[in-house]
Amino acid sequence: MKTIPIADSIQVAGDSNALTKVLEENEHIKELVENSADELKSVNAVLKQGLTDQNLSSAAEKGIENAIAKNDEVEEKVRDAAEKLSAVNLALESEVRDRTMLDHRFAALTEQEEAARHAAFHDVLTGLANRALFYDRVEQGIVKAKRHRLALAVIFLDLDHFKIINDLHGHDAGDYVLQTIAQRLKESCRRDDTVCRLGGDEFLFLLNEAGDETNMAGVAEKFIQTIRMPYIFSNDGRTINVLVDASMGIAIYPQDGTTVEMLIKNADIAMYRAKQNKSGYLFAQQPVHGLPTELKSPEIGNVK
Numbered sequence: 552m553k554t555i556p557i558a559d560s561i562q563v564a565g566d567s568n569a570l571t572k573v574l575e576e577n578e579h580i581k582e583l584v585e586n587s588a589d590e591l592k593s594v595n596a597v598l599k600q601g602l603t604d605q606n607l608s609s610a611a612e613k614g615i616e617n618a619i620a621k622n623d624e625v626e627e628k629v630r631d632a633a634e635k636l637s638a639v640n641l642a643l644e645s646e647v648r649d650r651t652m653l654d655h656r657f658a659a660l661t662e663q664e665e666a667a668r669h670a671a672f673h674d675v676l677t678g679l680a681n682r683a684l685f686y687d688r689v690e691q692g693i694v695k696a697k698r699h700r701l702a703l704a705v706i707f708l709d710l711d712h713f714k715i716i717n718d719l720h721g722h723d724a725g726d727y728v729l730q731t732i733a734q735r736l737k738e739s740c741r742r743d744d745t746v747c748r749l750g751g752d753e754f755l756f757l758l759n760e761a762g763d764e765t766n767m768a769g770v771a772e773k774f775i776q777t778i779r780m781p782y783i784f785s786n787d788g789r790t791i792n793v794l795v796d797a798s799m800g801i802a803i804y805p806q807d808g809t810t811v812e813m814l815i816k817n818a819d820i821a822m823y824r825a826k827q828n829k830s831g832y833l834f835a836q837q838p839v840h841g842l843p844t845e846l847k848s849p850e851i852g853n854v855k
Contacts (some may be wrong), residue, residue: 677733685747703804704761707818710752771832798826807835
């Protein structure tokens with residue numbers, strides 16, 4: 552799809568406005584010219600009336616005739632100028648219409664360009680950041696964290712037993728729950744953080760300037776409580792009230808990874824251990840009784 556830069560659209564809009572202003576000025580000039588022609592016509596009428604005066608000398612009569620002839624010539628030129636201005640104004644009106652149509656076209660193309668850009672970096676169902684945008688945000692966060700020696704955390708979140716909702720109530724109900732969770736999580740995040748839907752019922756979080764582990768644990772608890780709030784919807788005329796729980800793994804830069812891939816992988820492993828342990832959340836390096844610290848996780852995106 553060919554896109555038009557926004558700057559070009561603004562330029563076209565400015566040209567259209569300028570043409571409209573010129574058209575308005577020309578209409579004003581045209582009115583003045585027509586008024587002048589009418590005044591000349593009135594003056595000539597008075598002069599012609601003066602020619603009927605029997606007491607005029609031949610010199611005065613000759614002067615009036617010359618003035619009338621000159622005025623007739625000027626009036627003709629003024630009328631001609633008014634006609635030309637009228638033609639110019641018609642052309643300007645046509646140009647303004649064309650420019651206005653271009654303005655609308657540019658506006659539509661700009662909207663399409665913005666929509667395409669948004670779709671390329673956001674999840675269709677929830678509107679959250681997708682994997683591509685999340686990776687980019689984490690890479691930027693790592694650069695900032697390294698430069699300023701700040702803590703950065705990646706949280707891998709997976710809903711527990713979400714498949715049951717789809718099986719019992721249908722995929723529309725499942726989509727509603729996912730959209731609601733996405734909205735709640737987005738509202739729970741700070742402006743500089745990023746929440747991403749990785750796919751299915753899996754989400755990722757980027758916590759910039761995450762603070763210490765106590766603060767990160769508080770964030771994880773907040774997310775869990777947010778997700779545990781009831782989901783109420785109508786299904787076949789019945790009001791359905793469902794509860795959802797989640798498991799999370801937390802990986803911290805740089806001790807749990809210095810790249811996006813390493814941080815997500817270790818957060819995924821920690822999430823899987825938390826799910827097995829039913830602990831809600833775990834840090835990547837947090838030992839759990841009965842489970843090895845280095846637990847091999849399934850491929851990212853397929854953990855259930």
